[in-house]
Amino acid sequence: MFFSWVPLTFFHSLAIVNHQYFMVNINLSIQHRCKALEILRSFPNPVSANILAGELGISRVALWKMVRKLRELAYPIHTGREGYQLAADQDPDLLCPWELGAFGLRTEWFPETSSTMEEAKNRFSRRSQSLQRKEPTAPAQEPFYTVAETQTAGRGRFHRSWESLRGGIYLTVTLFRRVPLAIVGRYPLLAGVVWVETLQELFPTFSKGPTPHPITLKWPNDILMGNRKIGGILLDMEVEGDTATRIDLGIGFNVRNHPKDPKAAALIDLIGPSLPPRRMILQAYLHRLERALVDPYLKSAIPRWKRFSSTLGKPVRILFPASRAAGLSTLTGTAVDIGPGGELVVRSSDGSLKVVSYGDCHHRR
Incomplete structure (x- = not known):
């Protein structure tokens, strides 16, 4: 038997080609589903299979297979002699990649998972080195997104649980x-x-009218509507020396879910049935976010945050979870500023300024 010698570089090149072919197919599938749903949502009447397949540039057999997959994901697509029709009043309003436009090509989606933060870590654990930029001023890599319809072990700061019922954005x-x-x-x-x-762009009347609901930011990571929490941000990172090489921003936002915590709110409670689909809200957010992230130093972040702060100028009490077990005192004073790294500057009762990098901030009355 004769074995010919094949260099390892051949197998490496073959693996790259196979991966690229796989990614092209995935991207085409996302684009086809995106366009098909856009067409079906645009017409209240059935769309013929010939027209729909022609618009997508695929065969009728491929169209039938795609529709079958969408039905398995709970899309109410009905088939009849006249063609395909999507029941608008039963639209599942999912956050799948094909529902997020161009952002979907960089999105991994889970109907249910323990935590999108953990999924993101697993997703990129072997790719971190190749995706890192050497200089912070280099053109920024486009963000990647990990999305779930619900989380079974969502978490907030200090490893607290985050209620992640279906209908929110995780x-x-x-x-x-x-x-x-x-x-x-x-x-x-x-x-x-x-x-x-x-x-504010989507709902300009929030802060107006007889019962305004101002949207504000509470240090360090809460998004408030009135006095009720509607969302939160969690930061995680990989570090080399004094530099972060990878940044993960975990986001939980209440949209159509109904949180059990009386101190929490959801958009559906405030807007009612006219609330647009979650996919539109998330696309609007990601569009703004990517523009804001072009500058890796985020020089505008601090002044922009101050505009919406509900913390600055208020009496506050800072609790340090790690210190409470040791019996250490808390910090009380007045929040007067935000430091260059996002720290809260507090003026204590003796007039001295304390810089707080982490902790639970409570507004005192």
């Missing part, structure tokens, strides 16, 4: 870039700012 934004640790705290602040700006 998202991890992953960035591969080298950022000095001294300023990485700007990232969760900016993520909160972009939520406020997005909601």
